[in-house]
Amino acid sequence: MHPIAHIGALLTAAVLSACIGGKGTTASAPPPPTLNTLTLTVDSGPTAATGQINHGYVTVKVCAPGSQTQCANVDHVLLDTGSVGLRLVRSVLAAGGVTLNAQTDSQGLAIEECVSFGGGQTWGPVALADVTLAGESAAKLPIQILDDTGAGAAPPAACGANGTLLNGVSGFGANGLLGLGVFTQDCGSACVNASTPLPLYYGCTAAGICTAENAALAVQVANPVAMFAADNTGVIINLPKLQNANGDASVQGELIFGIETQTDNALPTTGLTVLGTDANGDFTATFNGSATVLPALMDSGTDSYAFDTTDPAIPVCTMGNLIFSGGYYCPPVAPLSVYAINAGVGVNNASNRVDFAIADPSATFVTTASAFIDLAGGPGSTNFTWGMPFFYGRKIYVGIDQRMAGAYTGPYYAY
Amino acid sequence: MLALVAMNALWAGPACAGLGGDAAGVAADGAELHGALSSTSLPEYEIDEITTDTGMRVREYLGRDGVVFAVSWSGPVLPDLQRLLGTHYVEYTTALATLTRPGLHRSVRIASSELVVESGGHLRAYAGRAYLPTRVPAGIATADLR
Numbered sequence: 309m310h311p312i313a314h315i316g317a318l319l320t321a322a323v324l325s326a327c328i329g330g331k332g333t334t335a336s337a338p339p340p341p342t343l344n345t346l347t348l349t350v351d352s353g354p355t356a357a358t359g360q361i362n363h364g365y366v367t368v369k370v371c372a373p374g375s376q377t378q379c380a381n382v383d384h385v386l387l388d389t390g391s392v393g394l395r396l397v398r399s400v401l402a403a404g405g406v407t408l409n410a411q412t413d414s415q416g417l418a419i420e421e422c423v424s425f426g427g428g429q430t431w432g433p434v435a436l437a438d439v440t441l442a443g444e445s446a447a448k449l450p451i452q453i454l455d456d457t458g459a460g461a462a463p464p465a466a467c468g469a470n471g472t473l474l475n476g477v478s479g480f481g482a483n484g485l486l487g488l489g490v491f492t493q494d495c496g497s498a499c500v501n502a503s504t505p506l507p508l509y510y511g512c513t514a515a516g517i518c519t520a521e522n523a524a525l526a527v528q529v530a531n532p533v534a535m536f537a538a539d540n541t542g543v544i545i546n547l548p549k550l551q552n553a554n555g556d557a558s559v560q561g562e563l564i565f566g567i568e569t570q571t572d573n574a575l576p577t578t579g580l581t582v583l584g585t586d587a588n589g590d591f592t593a594t595f596n597g598s599a600t601v602l603p604a605l606m607d608s609g610t611d612s613y614a615f616d617t618t619d620p621a622i623p624v625c626t627m628g629n630l631i632f633s634g635g636y637y638c639p640p641v642a643p644l645s646v647y648a649i650n651a652g653v654g655v656n657n658a659s660n661r662v663d664f665a666i667a668d669p670s671a672t673f674v675t676t677a678s679a680f681i682d683l684a685g686g687p688g689s690t691n692f693t694w695g696m697p698f699f700y701g702r703k704i705y706v707g708i709d710q711r712m713a714g715a716y717t718g719p720y721y722a723y
Numbered sequence: 724m725l726a727l728v729a730m731n732a733l734w735a736g737p738a739c740a741g742l743g744g745d746a747a748g749v750a751a752d753g754a755e756l757h758g759a760l761s762s763t764s765l766p767e768y769e770i771d772e773i774t775t776d777t778g779m780r781v782r783e784y785l786g787r788d789g790v791v792f793a794v795s796w797s798g799p800v801l802p803d804l805q806r807l808l809g810t811h812y813v814e815y816t817t818a819l820a821t822l823t824r825p826g827l828h829r830s831v832r833i834a835s836s837e838l839v840v841e842s843g844g845h846l847r848a849y850a851g852r853a854y855l856p857t858r859v860p861a862g863i864a865t866a867d868l869r
Binding site for chain 2 (some may be wrong): 426491498590605
């Protein structure tokens with residue numbers, strides 16, 4: 309009797325739990341962890357703009373607010389740890405069947421934004437979207453629509469005056485940007501109460517007249533991770549080492565949400581360098597023994613180590629097909645061994661020397677590859693930017709402002 | 724009263740602003756940015772600095788010949804380079820348009836024998852400068868033009 313009754317009880321329990329949750333777990337077991345990992349791929353880019361190098365892409369699910377049907381999975385969105393906020397190309401959203409409407413200010417004006425990136429600017433409305441990344445979601449997230457079709461107001465004279473408009477897929481070599489830097493909003497308090505509003509957020513009339521205006525924090529384009537219900541302390545970028553010194557065809561790694569919130573995003577107990585940033589999102593770096601202290605960041609959106617240098621003076625490449633706006637360096641004797649010393653700002657004030665090499669890309673790089681180590685450039689740069697080459701073979705932690713993960717509170721970059 | 728007259732003169736006509744401009748243009752740039760203007764005089768040139776309560780800083784380097792031979796900037800957004808580069812703006816945008824891979828790089832450098840422009844940074848912290856190599860006073864290092 310006893311064994312049979314036991315089996316019966318077990319069967320009943322199994323059937324019951326199957327009816328409830330389908331997972332066969334008991335009530336006392338912890339809930340399954342949220343899927344917090346997204347595939348991160350370095351490849352040659354979206355079909356409309358191939359030939360990209362050191363661009364790390366993810367796929368982002370975007371829905372019109374509250375809609376289960378007006379949704380698109382947007383591939384080849386560039387992961388950018390050097391900016392904050394999701395920015396998607398309007399024509400790509402339209403092709404995916406998603407229409408997002410511009411937010412309006414208290415006077416009914418459409419809110420649009422102009423953001424400068426290196427040699428150009430983005431322009432387009434701020435809209436709300438339900439955004440899903442792996443198993444995480446942010447509802448009614450303010451994002452920027454990169455208005456390549458000109459459906460919204462035309463940019464004011466000051467936007468686009470600082471270079472070309474980067475609104476199309478070719479602008480960034482991507483269908484959008486996923487900015488997961490160290491802050492919750494892209495502008496922050498500087499755009500809230502300025503007596504003369506910064507030329508970043510604009511209010512645009514139906515006739516298309518746009519005037520710079522302040523924007524409350526809740527209105528500003530925001531870091532989706534900061535808006536997650538959980539796993540919102542920051543992100544980890546985990547890319548493998550490259551296999552070939554002259555370039556890998558493609559690389560696959562992962563973007564992990566949360567720091568110190570699940571077993572897969574725990575901070576290491578030893579060997580971690582945590583670099584706190586200032587209110588601009590910069591720690592400091594000194595290059596190769598120079599006395600000049602530079603603002604520095606870890607930037608997956610920059611394809612090379614990027615810095616200006618006179619000691620050693622490294623010539624910029626003048627031939628080959630890897631010439632771009634910032635200029636790559638082509639050391640006469642390559643690889644050239646150099647180093648930089650990072651230092652954190654504030655309480656997370658670690659210091660760490662990083663030795664790295666600069667190859668001559670014009671001589672040896674395989675032009676059909678998309679992932680390159682030892683690539684440097686950036687003459688004229690006022691920052692020291694640890695671009696994508698620094699990310700290969702390292703776990704990079706990006707801690708969000710005021711979020712605590714273990715012993716560390718953001719904003720910080722760590723490795 | 725003198726100051727008022729000067730202001731009227733500034734607003735009356737298209738001042739020669741920014742790079743390659745003159746002292747009146749510097750004052751007009753200050754008004755455009757709603758900034759405070761201060762000057763530092765050095766033997767070879769004068770530095771006119773415009774600062775705003777939003778954290779923008781623009782410096783214009785005025786040579787003894789009365790011509791602005793360099794400008795530099797820093798702040799949470801880029802200043803209006805069309806205004807700041809003055810008559811050299813077209814040369815800048817023309818050079819930009821010829822570049823391949825314009826996308827996501829935090830800095831850009833345009834250099835010719837007539838004009839050097841370096842512009843970079845990221846949200847909340849942009850910086851850059853532009854100068855006219857042939858007009859930089861003898862003995863002045865371009866590294867000092869920040």
